Amino acid sequence: MKHVLVFDDDAAMRHLIVEYLTSHAFRPTAVSDSRQLNRVLACEPVDLVVLELNLGREDGLEIIRNLTTKWGIPIIVISGDRLEEAEKVVALELGATDFVSKPFGMREFLARIRAAMRRRTFSPGAKDRRSFNFLGWTLNLRQRRLMSKKSGEVKLTPGEFNLLVAFLEQPRDVLTREQILRASRVRGEEVYDRSVDVLILRLRRKLEADPANPRLIKTARGAGYVFDADVDIHYGDNGSLNRGLYEDRRRVSQNPFV
Structure with a gap:
């Protein structure tokens, strides 16, 4: 069962994503800050991270950088704000795998998660750093x-x-x-x-x-x-x-x- 980490400071959105992924045979874990994120990553393997880019006090781009350099995990960025092209380019260059803008359809969201996992599985460059x-x-x-x-x-x-x-x-x-x-x-x-x-x-x-x-x-x-x-x-x-x-x-x- 694939483990998906859902990082969003919106409790309602976390609950929605967790419930949907659970019903489709994923094992989601919800976190609301970097401390919780790092605690989960240190304790068990994670197959993909869903990350809200705009987290208030925390820098979403810096979190992407850390996830990519330290953990090498696929990241799907979600955002309630309309992102400028430059922001998307920076996030991609830092290691984000895909973007989804809120509100989004859950079936498409699920398809993007599965596609990101497939790319990680079959990409020769997707090296596990552990x-x-x-x-x-x-x-x-x-x-x-x-x-x-x-x-x-x-x-x-x-x-x-x-x-x-x-x-x-x-x-x-x-x-x-x-x-x-x-x-x-x-x-x-x-x-x-x-x-x-x-x-x-x-x-x-x-x-x-x-x-x-x-x-x-x-x-x-x-x-x-x-x-x-x-x-x-x-x-x-x-x-x-x-x-x-x-x-x-x-x-x-x-x-x-x-």
Whole structure:
């Protein structure tokens, strides 16, 4: 489920957008200031930001700049004021993806959100700026490199890379076989249920000291698999770190693993 962050200081507009996106299988989060915005971004992945450009005390253009340079997230700008061409050009140059003027039709608005997400998914230049650290390992998404302090770079297939990213984004959460199938899919290739166990085994062989007795990628009996480690996440090129970001995630039951 795609996560959309709705940043508008108009409570009625926030509520309208959140209700509509929820009814169309999105997971929206509403915020009214930059402090709330940064708190959400630091705690979980966001697929797109809807941003009101005119926020009163805050500079919408500066927010676009920060979102683009630090997070690399698609941004749809909404505005109740008629924007001059120069303002639109500046916002686009700073990283905005699209503009919608209020009042707007919700069906068109939804189509623009989906289009922005598709462009991010298939654009070769849409690089994720995050990197993950866990137990002496670093996965750099921009460079698509997995590094070990002990053995250096470890090569991953596209399917292994996609699956590891899914695990690192949800440490200590059980991923079902269906979620793993979706996560490990590579464009132009089919992934079948019977290949899940093979993919898990290959990834264990590259990460685990003893793949036969895994400590990182564990089996949740009857449910799926879980990545059992604390994960630190770096954002952007400035090296900002949210240490122990996922330490508050807890196991659903006391002994779900084998």
